[in-house]
Amino acid sequence: MSSKQPHRDPGPGGLAIETAGLVKTFGDNRAVDGVDLAVPAGTVYGVLGPNGAGKTTTVKMLATLLRPDGGEAHVFGHDVVREADTVRGLVSLTGQYASVDEDLTGTENLVLLARLTGHAKKAAYSRAEQLLDAFGLGDAAARQVKHYSGGMRRRIDIAASILNTPDLLFLDEPTTGLDPRSRNQVWDIVRAVVGHGTTVLLTTQYLDEADQLAARIAVIDKGKVIAEGTKGELKASVGAGSVHVRLRHAEQRPQAEEVLRVVLGARVQLEPDPVALTARVGGGPADGRGAAEQASRALAELARTGITVDNFSLGQPSLDEVFLALTGHPSEPSGAPGPDGSDSPKDLKEAEAAR
Ligand SMILES: Nc1ncnc2c1ncn2[C@@H]1O[C@H](COP(=O)(O)OP(=O)(O)O)[C@@H](O)[C@H]1O
Numbered sequence: 001m002s003s004k005q006p007h008r009d010p011g012p013g014g015l016a017i018e019t020a021g022l023v024k025t026f027g028d029n030r031a032v033d034g035v036d037l038a039v040p041a042g043t044v045y046g047v048l049g050p051n052g053a054g055k056t057t058t059v060k061m062l063a064t065l066l067r068p069d070g071g072e073a074h075v076f077g078h079d080v081v082r083e084a085d086t087v088r089g090l091v092s093l094t095g096q097y098a099s100v101d102e103d104l105t106g107t108e109n110l111v112l113l114a115r116l117t118g119h120a121k122k123a124a125y126s127r128a129e130q131l132l133d134a135f136g137l138g139d140a141a142a143r144q145v146k147h148y149s150g151g152m153r154r155r156i157d158i159a160a161s162i163l164n165t166p167d168l169l170f171l172d173e174p175t176t177g178l179d180p181r182s183r184n185q186v187w188d189i190v191r192a193v194v195g196h197g198t199t200v201l202l203t204t205q206y207l208d209e210a211d212q213l214a215a216r217i218a219v220i221d222k223g224k225v226i227a228e229g230t231k232g233e234l235k236a237s238v239g240a241g242s243v244h245v246r247l248r249h250a251e252q253r254p255q256a257e258e259v260l261r262v263v264l265g266a267r268v269q270l271e272p273d274p275v276a277l278t279a280r281v282g283g284g285p286a287d288g289r290g291a292a293e294q295a296s297r298a299l300a301e302l303a304r305t306g307i308t309v310d311n312f313s314l315g316q317p318s319l320d321e322v323f324l325a326l327t328g329h330p331s332e333p334s335g336a337p338g339p340d341g342s343d344s345p346k347d348l349k350e351a352e353a354a355r
């Protein structure tokens with residue numbers, strides 16, 4: 001991508017972002033309720049939380065789009081309130097600063113934005129072409145953005161936000177609602193962006209996304225950070241994975257539940273589907289291999305006791321399971337989605353259509 005390396009000195013302690021007791025209230029809703037973050041420069045930092053947790057509100061305060069009601073936030077050592085102009089020069093926020101025009105082609109959009117931000121005409125065209133190619137949009141360069149798929153649209157949004165390589169890029173749920181292939185493409189882009197020296201703050205509702213991309217992760221719930229650490233640390237506290245089992249016969253479920261509970265030593269969740277069960281494996285210091293081993297022991301024990309298993313999978317814990325492990329309660333939206341709101345794929349489509 002760009003040959004320009006971010007030049008900004010990291011803030012004190014090599015931090016791109018440092019917040020202390022950050023608060024934002026909407027009426028009596030404490031959307032962000034005393035958030036402390038320390039984001040090392042040059043890394044991807046994941047902020048993981050369910051819909052309504054306060055992710056977007058936090059990002060907006062850091063990007064100077066919303067004024068905090070309490071606490072402090074510094075970006076590369078600059079106060080987001082007192083030095084808002086300086087901060088604005090260092091950050092980029094996908095889909096907010098760089099909004100693409102549906103009626104323009106991919107090339108036209110990027111050239112226009114590049115021209116607006118001071119690129120000479122020739123440089124604007126070459127930067128646009130470079131980004132479109134890098135983001136796999138070369139073939140779609142001459143097509144109007146309104147004919148792009150959701151994944152293409154998300155990629156051009158990100159391309160637009162890194163036209164001028166920012167020191168800090170906010171990606172607010174960049175893959176919500178995307179199919180797996182498009183998600184992977186966005187992930188590759190994030191890796192490339194951070195490879196060029198940009199710090200990325202990525203919010204997500206998907207544990208696997210944070211796991212794929214982020215060096216450190218903060219889990220947020222109802223405006224508060226409820227866990228923070230490297231992904232290794234986080235996984236050690238929530239378990240390395242979860243087994244999902246589907247039985248042939250619903251009447252064998254109580255027996256299967258008991259077998260799993262004994263073999264795995266973990267709480268077993270009965271799914272709404274009467275033949276399905278889920279259990280956590282590999283808690284504590286266990287790694288992925290430990291989880292697979294435990295799962296196969298469980299499977300063998302089910303077979304030995306004459307329980308017929310139709311389907312079996314070992315996956316990463318879902319966000320729900322992470323929340324259950326960290327808080328003892330399932331994740332639930334902590335309020336109605338905000339006006340800008342949306343995070344479900346359906347809302348996202350509407351939000352896109354409305355733009
Ligand atoms: N502009 C706003 N006015 C009133 N309430 C808002 C506004 N923006 C967000 N909220 C509320 O603040 C809380 C956090 O929202 P948000 O930061 O958008 O969460 P997330 O991005 O994690 O889904 C929610 O309860 C939401 O309804």
Ligand SMILES: [Mg+2]
Nearest residue numbers: 055056172343
């Ligand atoms: Mg949000």
